[in-house]
Amino acid sequence: MALLPSSSSSSRHHRMLLALSMAIVASRSAVVAALMYDEVEITWGQDHSFFYMDGDVDTLALCLDETHGSGFASKDAYLYGRFDVDIMLVANNSAGTVATFYLMPDGDEVPWAYHDEVDLEFLGNETGQPYTLHTNVFVNGVGGREQQFRLWFDPTTDFHTYSIEWNPKHIIILVDGTPIRAYSNGGAARGMAFPTWQRMRPQGTLWNADEWATQGGRVKTDWTQAPFYAYYRNLRVTPCAPSPGVAWCGDEPPESPWFDRSLDAAALRKAQADHMIYDYCADLKRFKDKGLPKECNAN
Numbered sequence: 628m629a630l631l632p633s634s635s636s637s638s639r640h641h642r643m644l645l646a647l648s649m650a651i652v653a654s655r656s657a658v659v660a661a662l663m664y665d666e667v668e669i670t671w672g673q674d675h676s677f678f679y680m681d682g683d684v685d686t687l688a689l690c691l692d693e694t695h696g697s698g699f700a701s702k703d704a705y706l707y708g709r710f711d712v713d714i715m716l717v718a719n720n721s722a723g724t725v726a727t728f729y730l731m732p733d734g735d736e737v738p739w740a741y742h743d744e745v746d747l748e749f750l751g752n753e754t755g756q757p758y759t760l761h762t763n764v765f766v767n768g769v770g771g772r773e774q775q776f777r778l779w780f781d782p783t784t785d786f787h788t789y790s791i792e793w794n795p796k797h798i799i800i801l802v803d804g805t806p807i808r809a810y811s812n813g814g815a816a817r818g819m820a821f822p823t824w825q826r827m828r829p830q831g832t833l834w835n836a837d838e839w840a841t842q843g844g845r846v847k848t849d850w851t852q853a854p855f856y857a858y859y860r861n862l863r864v865t866p867c868a869p870s871p872g873v874a875w876c877g878d879e880p881p882e883s884p885w886f887d888r889s890l891d892a893a894a895l896r897k898a899q900a901d902h903m904i905y906d907y908c909a910d911l912k913r914f915k916d917k918g919l920p921k922e923c924n925a926n
């Protein structure tokens with residue numbers, strides 16, 4: 628069960644009203660900035676996760692031990708939007724552990740042939756060795772679009788902001804506001820896949836993946852270090868806004884440059900030059916028989 632230590636419901640309520648009114652004043656695009664506790668539900672490992680107040684910030688701790696891990700999902704699902712969350716990852720020897728932040732439709736109801744997903748997976752490592760940020764995009768049940776990055780800071784000592792911007796033209800992944808990946812909509816007419824119709828929920832998990840996660844699976848989880856914790860807070864959802872006069876984002880005309888404003892191409896190129904360690908589009912050996920996926924040659 629979710630714990631809510633030492634915070635009376637009236638002060639929680641007060642804080643929530645304050646946060647809501649600040650959000651309304653601060654932004655015309657209506658950022659939904661409620662408390663994690665109100666916004667998400669625990670989807671896995673109820674007894675391995677808890678909410679607590681860190682100062683005045685409502686924080687969710689996900690826990691992993693030998694028995695299992697834990698996870699959450701937002702209560703609401705969205706078709707397009709910007710999703711930001713602050714995460715502090717498993718410290719010290721995190722080898723074998725994987726913490727995630729991702730968008731996915733309600734899994735059980737959707738046949739795999741329609742499975743869409745936008746993934747950030749933080750692959751743990753031995754103490755002192757760097758984490759890998761592994762990203763992927765699934766559309767209609769097809770993934771295999773991996774790009775990996777080295778973070779340029781220690782993600783275990785502080786909270787950092789990880790974001791997914793999803794609009795009809797681009798999926799952009801950002802770290803502390805810097806775009807590191809863009810997956811663009813090449814157009815169904817040209818045979819290129821993009822998630823355009825089903826609502827997805829932002830979610831997070833902490834689980835054991837020591838078969839593959841760390842140094843290709845050579846380094847296993849050290850259970851003497853368990854339990855492992857990753858911390859999530861400040862989940863922000865900003866609904867997608869179309870250009871003036873357009874009813875909703877899906878109606879934005881394809882030739883409209885409106886959504887290109889959200890992509891800083893120069894910053895993206897620089898971040899990839901500096902921090903990308905794997906790109907499926909550059910893996911000629913892997914695709915030597917079938918050829919590179921279409922989107923790799925699109926832009």
Ligand SMILES: *[C@@H]1O[C@H](CO)[C@@H](O)[C@H](O)[C@H]1NC(C)=O
Pocket residue numbers: 718719
């Ligand atoms: C990580 O190691 C440091 C130094 O040994 C220790 O002080 C700290 O409590 C450890 N953190 C966790 C989460 O185990």
Ligand SMILES: *[C@@H]1O[C@H](CO)[C@@H](O)[C@H](O)[C@H]1NC(C)=O
Pocket residue numbers: 750751752753756757758759840841842843
């Ligand atoms: C862990 O550290 C090793 C050595 O620095 C590095 O090669 C590897 O990419 C790191 N990350 C993972 C997830 O194995």
